[in-house]
Amino acid sequence: MTPLELRSSLSLAAIFALRMLGLFLVLPVFALEAARYPGGDDPSRVGLAMGIYGLTQGLLQIPFGVASDRFGRKRMIVLGLLIFAAGSVLAALANSLNGLLIGRSLQGAGAVSAAVTALLADQTRDEVRTKAMALVGASIALMFALSLVLAPALVSVIGLSGLFGLTGTLALAGSAVVIWVVPPEPLQHKDTPRGRLADVLTHAGLLRLDFGVFVLHAVQVAMWVAIPALLVQAGLDKAHHWWIYLPAVLASFVVMGGTLFPLEKRGYLRAVFLSAIGLIGLVQLGLLWVVSAGPSIGALALVLFVFFCGFNVLEASQPSLASRVAPSHARGAALGVYNTLQSLGFFAGGAVGGWLIKNTGMHGLFMACTVGVALWLAVAWPMTAPAKVAGKAP
Numbered sequence: 001m002t003p004l005e006l007r008s009s010l011s012l013a014a015i016f017a018l019r020m021l022g023l024f025l026v027l028p029v030f031a032l033e034a035a036r037y038p039g040g041d042d043p044s045r046v047g048l049a050m051g052i053y054g055l056t057q058g059l060l061q062i063p064f065g066v067a068s069d070r071f072g073r074k075r076m077i078v079l080g081l082l083i084f085a086a087g088s089v090l091a092a093l094a095n096s097l098n099g100l101l102i103g104r105s106l107q108g109a110g111a112v113s114a115a116v117t118a119l120l121a122d123q124t125r126d127e128v129r130t131k132a133m134a135l136v137g138a139s140i141a142l143m144f145a146l147s148l149v150l151a152p153a154l155v156s157v158i159g160l161s162g163l164f165g166l167t168g169t170l171a172l173a174g175s176a177v178v179i180w181v182v183p184p185e186p187l188q189h190k191d192t193p194r195g196r197l198a199d200v201l202t203h204a205g206l207l208r209l210d211f212g213v214f215v216l217h218a219v220q221v222a223m224w225v226a227i228p229a230l231l232v233q234a235g236l237d238k239a240h241h242w243w244i245y246l247p248a249v250l251a252s253f254v255v256m257g258g259t260l261f262p263l264e265k266r267g268y269l270r271a272v273f274l275s276a277i278g279l280i281g282l283v284q285l286g287l288l289w290v291v292s293a294g295p296s297i298g299a300l301a302l303v304l305f306v307f308f309c310g311f312n313v314l315e316a317s318q319p320s321l322a323s324r325v326a327p328s329h330a331r332g333a334a335l336g337v338y339n340t341l342q343s344l345g346f347f348a349g350g351a352v353g354g355w356l357i358k359n360t361g362m363h364g365l366f367m368a369c370t371v372g373v374a375l376w377l378a379v380a381w382p383m384t385a386p387a388k389v390a391g392k393a394p
Contacts, residue, residue, distance in 0.1 A: 001128050004183055008123040009132040011181040012116055015077070017139035018174040019084065019112070022167030023053065024147035025154065033160035039097035049101040051350040053087075053108030058343035065114030065336020069329070073119035073185050074178055077112045081175045084110030088168030092161045103164065110171070111343070114336040121323035121331055122186050130264055130320040137315030138253055141308065145249040149242040200334045205325040208380055212277070213318055214341040214348070215376040219280065219369045220311065221349030223287070226362050227300070230287075234295040244301050252308035260313050269385040273317055277380060279310030281373040287366045321385075 001009065030050050034040045068076040084107050091103025117136070124132045155163055200206055231241050263272050286303040290296075319338065326334030356365040 001124075001131065005124050005128055005132065007181075008120060008183050009135045011177055011183075012120045013135040013139040015081075015116055015174045015177055015182075016113075016136050017143050018170040018177070019081065019110075020140050021143040021147060022084070022088065022170040023107070024144050025151050025163055025167060026160070027147065027151075029151050029155045029160065029163070033155060034097060034100060037095070037097045037100060042097075045097055045101070049097055049104055051347050052101055053104045054343045054347035054350070056105045056108030057111045057113075058108075058340045058347065060109055060111040061114050061340040061343060062333065062336035064111045065118065065332040065334070065339070067332075068115035068118055069332035073115045073122065073332070074182065076115045077119070077178050078175050080110040080112035080115065081171045081178070082110070084112075085168040085171035085175075088164045088171060092164035092168065094161075107167075108343075111339070113339040113342070114332060117319050117323065117339070118332040118335045119182070119185055121335075123183060126324055129323060130269075130317055131261060133320040133323075134256065134260065134312075134316035136319070137312055138256075140315060141249050141252075141312055145242070145246045148245050152239060199327055199330050200337050203325070203334075205383065206322060206334055206337070208383055209318055209322045209325070210338055210341045211379050212314070212376050213338055214345040215372050216280070216311070216314055216318075217342050217345030218349035218352070219284070219372060221346050222353030222356070222365060222369055223307070225350065225353040225357055226287075226365055227304070230290065230295040230362075231297070231300060234297045234300055236297055244297070244304060248301065248305040248308050251305055252312050255309045256312045256316065260316060264317075267385075269317065269321075270383060272313060273321075273383070273385075274377065274380060276310040276313040276317075277373065277377045279306055280314070281370060281377065283307040283310070284366050284370040284373060288363065288370070291362045291366065 027050070030046075034046045034049060040046060064076055064080060087103050087106030087109065089103075090106055091100050094100045094103055117133070120132055120136065121129060151163070154166070158166070228238060228241060231244065232238060236244065260272055263269070283303055283306050286299075286306070290299050290303065293299075319335070322335060322338045323331060352368075353365060356368055360368075
């Protein structure tokens with residue numbers, strides 16, 4: 001990477017990290033803390049309040065992506081972060097579950113993911129874009145692990161309202177990064193034809209990636225409906241679950257760096273991509289075995305390490321592929337659709353995962369996840385890795 005590409009990658013990864021940390025910090029403690037609010041005795045409404053941000057985010061990813069093609073990436077990113085901060089303030093001031101639901105809905109309305117990834121694609125060459133996207137993917141995975149460590153300690157000191165106040169502060173810090181740290185955006189969207197959604201929704205390569213990101217994040221969230229309970233059954237207190245999560249995430253980064261980048265450089269991106277999907281499928285079979293045989297800490301640690309190995313490779317390579325496959329003038333729209341399916345995957349994973357556990361147990365949950373990943377592998381199999389386009393270093 002050139003110094004400008006590295007600056008762009010690190011600063012945009014920091015924006016993702018600040019925003020995702022704000023979202024993830026609430027998740028490990030939300031259900032328990034929300035029960036203390038008026039209306040919090042209804043588990044279905046608590047679940048809706050927890051997951052509603054994924055729905056509103058999914059509905060607005062495409063409008064934000066298309067608007068970034070027309071009005072500029074940085075302008076839309078700042079607007080989205082300010083909306084997210086406003087939602088955090090509403091949630092911090094809420095005195096009922098309905099107030100939390102409204103605040104979470106407004107948080108999701110700050111749907112900046114498409115604009116951020118489109119800007120990163122604009123500012124990096126094809127040959128380094130997977131590395132740039134990997135920094136974003138790594139920041140998301142690291143924030144998820146960090147939130148599992150920090151959330152219980154923070155909520156005991158500042159409460160749920162304090163956590164929401166902290167998320168708003170993180171969003172404002174992200175806005176400052178956009179304005180003063182992220183390099184100026186290219187002006188290409190001002191002198192090229194505007195992309196149409198039809199160009200994106202009829203593109204077979206993009207549709208494969210859209211389906212894949214939906215399945216990946218639906219399976220991820222559905223897994224975490226069950227995994228905390230499995231760790232408790234294995235004898236690990238919930239306050240110590242990060243003992244498993246954090247080492248698994250960090251070790252998986254090492255594996256990703258030693259496999260994805262060198263193999264992509266040698267022309268094996270398709271093989272790595274399909275193998276990572278296969279790993280996610282094997283994890284579901286592994287969890288089926290764990291449920292049948294009785295959970296153990298060692299088995300769960302191994303399964304989660306394998307999951308994060310596959311997850312991090314896919315989290316880095318999928319948005320990179322989407323940005324390279326998409327027409328340059330419709331990149332924001334393409335990534336808007338991509339991030340819409342990602343957000344809807346979050347929402348579906350929580351809603352359907354909870355329903356499956358209630359009605360079919362953990363066996364039914366992991367069997368459904370196995371079938372979903374197998375279908376994804378079949379859909380992804382015809383893919384071809386896009387040829388890299390030589391670009392001038394910024």
